[in-house]
Amino acid sequence: MTRDDIARLRRFNRAVTAEVGALDTSFLGRGRPLGPARVLNAIGQGIAEVGEIRAYLRLDSGLASRLLRGLEAEGLIETSPDPQDARRRIARLTPTGAEEVAAYEALSDAQAGAILARHPHPEALLAAMDLVASALGRDRIALTEVRVGDPRAQACLNAYYTELSQRLKQGFDVSLSADPEAAAMEAPRGAFLIAVSDGRAIGCVGLKGTDKGYAEIKRLWIDPSARGLGLATRLMAEIEARARALGIARLRLDTNSALPEAIALYRRAGWTEIGRFNDDPYPDHFFEKRI
Amino acid sequence: MTRDDIARLRRFNRAVTAEVGALDTSFLGRGRPLGPARVLNAIGQGIAEVGEIRAYLRLDSGLASRLLRGLEAEGLIETSPDPQDARRRIARLTPTGAEEVAAYEALSDAQAGAILARHPHPEALLAAMDLVASALGRDRIALTEVRVGDPRAQACLNAYYTELSQRLKQGFDVSLSADPEAAAMEAPRGAFLIAVSDGRAIGCVGLKGTDKGYAEIKRLWIDPSARGLGLATRLMAEIEARARALGIARLRLDTNSALPEAIALYRRAGWTEIGRFNDDPYPDHFFEKRI
DNA sequence: GCCGTTACCTGACATAAGTCAGATATATTA
DNA sequence: TAATATATCTGACTTATGTCAGGTAACGGC
Known part of the structure; x- marks a missing residue:
């Protein structure tokens, strides 16, 4: 591993860090801070248990709880005890919440589409992204x-x-x-x-x-x-x-x-x-x- | 562009978003919040003018100013008016600041090294990262x-x-x-x-x-x-x-x-x-x- | 049923980050 | 030189995010 290799990896880090805001503007496009938006989308992805949401987003239990209360107050989600284990709670989208998730998805798709559309070799870019995503997300x-x-x-x-x-x-x-x-x-x-x-x-x-x-x-x-x-x-x-x-x-x-x-x-x-x-x-x- | 392509790109986004914290733990490894750490490293990269720093990190002018004052108070940087145009200010690392930047660099290198070391084909990973970085950072x-x-x-x-x-x-x-x-x-x-x-x-x-x-x-x-x-x-x-x-x-x-x-x-x-x-x-x- | 454990919640904070309306000093232009 | 523009700073905010110490209810093994 040479100094140049490390420089290349760090250039990647910086490029991605700089764009992550842009990559995730879908999270910011609907007048909601990042925290609640991420929780809402996690639930939209089918992650239902509060504990799972916490683990997935690496949130403190207090913070997670508050974000969930906020989304509930907005009428976007409902929670109920897990029938198997009433200590756990399950979160579910309301119809309004599902619409909101769909709107986020549409924004995110449009953005992904824009990145792909302006690249000369979308397939090569996607293959590269798959490789990076697997390498980074292996855990x-x-x-x-x-x-x-x-x-x-x-x-x-x-x-x-x-x-x-x-x-x-x-x-x-x-x-x-x-x-x-x-x-x-x-x-x-x-x-x-x-x-x-x-x-x-x-x-x-x-x-x-x-x-x-x-x-x-x-x-x-x-x-x-x-x-x-x-x-x-x-x-x-x-x-x-x-x-x-x-x-x-x-x-x-x-x-x-x-x-x-x-x-x-x-x-x-x-x-x-x-x-x-x-x-x-x-x-x-x-x-x-x-x- | 198919739905699957978009799903692939979005998987990349999520993997990177999830890891960006980790990618940038070097910024967090020295007991300093992200904001000041980023400013310090920008100066370490040779970005000297306050306006350039603001543009590079996309900071509000007030926030940038405050972060600079903070670093100055820590003794890590010094600022002086630009001799060409005394409205501008130039920031420069003090010796202590240079040490601090070097410590960040070492952390970041170690981290980059760890990612590369655990991958079976570092060259392929780097090539993929180059491609992604160029595609995202083209502007x-x-x-x-x-x-x-x-x-x-x-x-x-x-x-x-x-x-x-x-x-x-x-x-x-x-x-x-x-x-x-x-x-x-x-x-x-x-x-x-x-x-x-x-x-x-x-x-x-x-x-x-x-x-x-x-x-x-x-x-x-x-x-x-x-x-x-x-x-x-x-x-x-x-x-x-x-x-x-x-x-x-x-x-x-x-x-x-x-x-x-x-x-x-x-x-x-x-x-x-x-x-x-x-x-x-x-x-x-x-x-x-x-x- | 008791007791230690677990899952989640609440309140009380602390810190970080972002915003905005001026203030100040310097440069540029007419 | 006066008027205007520019670069940065300061103070007074708001909001977001993170942390911690309990509290409550439910579970599981005895």
Whole structure:
């Protein structure tokens, strides 16, 4: 790491710091200070529990409470105790609040659009932003279980299929693989996890129950912008934990030698290479792990 | 521009907003609020006039004034009237202030280093950051005249030579070109301009005086991260203005067909293609413009 | 049911940041 | 030289943000 590298990073910091006001003028465009606006938008994003809001925005409990009271007084949100645990409170948008959030969204979209529109290579700019966002936000990447039909899961799977078709010599056609298996990747037989960074799914992995005495790990994929951050390891650890919770004792997976980083990961994570256990046309490496 | 593009940009915004506090903890690491810390560092960067500081940090005049008084009271800066215009005031670091700035720099470097160190591909991350910083900071790119020997000018020239050696079929060796000509690119015969974005030089152009009845434009280069933002056009317009101010009426330049974007720019900017006017081995296109 | 813990709230502050209307001194122009 | 413009400063605010020490109600394990 040279002095020049550091200068480059610091130039980025300054550019972003200088523009952050501008980036967030949507928060300031509606006559409301930043604090309440951020809370309102967090609620609009579906963050409901007061504690979650606090953690997400890193607010002091007193401050959070006051901001919520303010929004309530404006008629933008309502709060009620959590039925599961009445110590917690859940915040919800009122219709007025939903309109207000929509107005913020529209401002923010317009702004994002303006930045993209004036750039000569929007795709390159977006790819760069993805990379930076993943690098900076790595601590805030959350793993969530979803159904395979969830649009975020589908987005990951489509990206995964596209990548396979580019990287495998013979291409890839999902219908030839032992697949569409949504039901087998849902509770109680299996699971499907996605990694979510600020609302965007940037990785996935599936656990597919079978009746052959083992379950399979399928569809491990990480967005290119987030590779090398240890996310695959986190997803694997979490899906193993889910498998254990479902009473599964033996896991198998198959992969292709065109994906050497995946093979290296499995070896590091304690998987043992075994012989072919299916007749799927694509894989040429097979692994097993007892858990 | 799709909804997904906008979602990507907004994820970037959120990631950066969330981290900006962290990115700037160096500003908070020395028991001083953000306002004074930013002013102190601006002065440390060489921004001396009160008005410039105000513009750079977008501060109200009253607030700026108060922050300056605070730093003065701490013994970190001194101010004195500008000898050219006694209405203006110039701020300067005291030795204590310089130490303090150095401490901020060290914190900031350490932090930048930590971000880079934990990333698997620091060069890719830096390239992405450059691209984003140029896209966001395009309005803050300043053109400055420097001597060719200035390290920022040298950095640009080295990048330019490296790029030429990659793009020209026959490679490029600066010593074969009609060059080292520093003196001819300095006042009163010529000029050398760099484009500076937050302290980093990201583009250059030279005006080389000759005694052949014309001056030459040389060494037009833009950092890859800043291409397409209209910076080359700005640099050309500014160097032409300098030429005019030096009483030069006719400009010439040469270029190579491996640089089609440059050729297109010259055509757009009103240059006329002419026949070869030197025996430099690299160029194969020659242009002239009366100004 | 008791007790320690948790989640959230309230009140009382303290500090930071931003605004605005003059005041002062200097420069510029007619 | 008078009138006007400019650069900065000061004082008197308002608002926003952050902090801390309790207070209340609900939960969970015994």
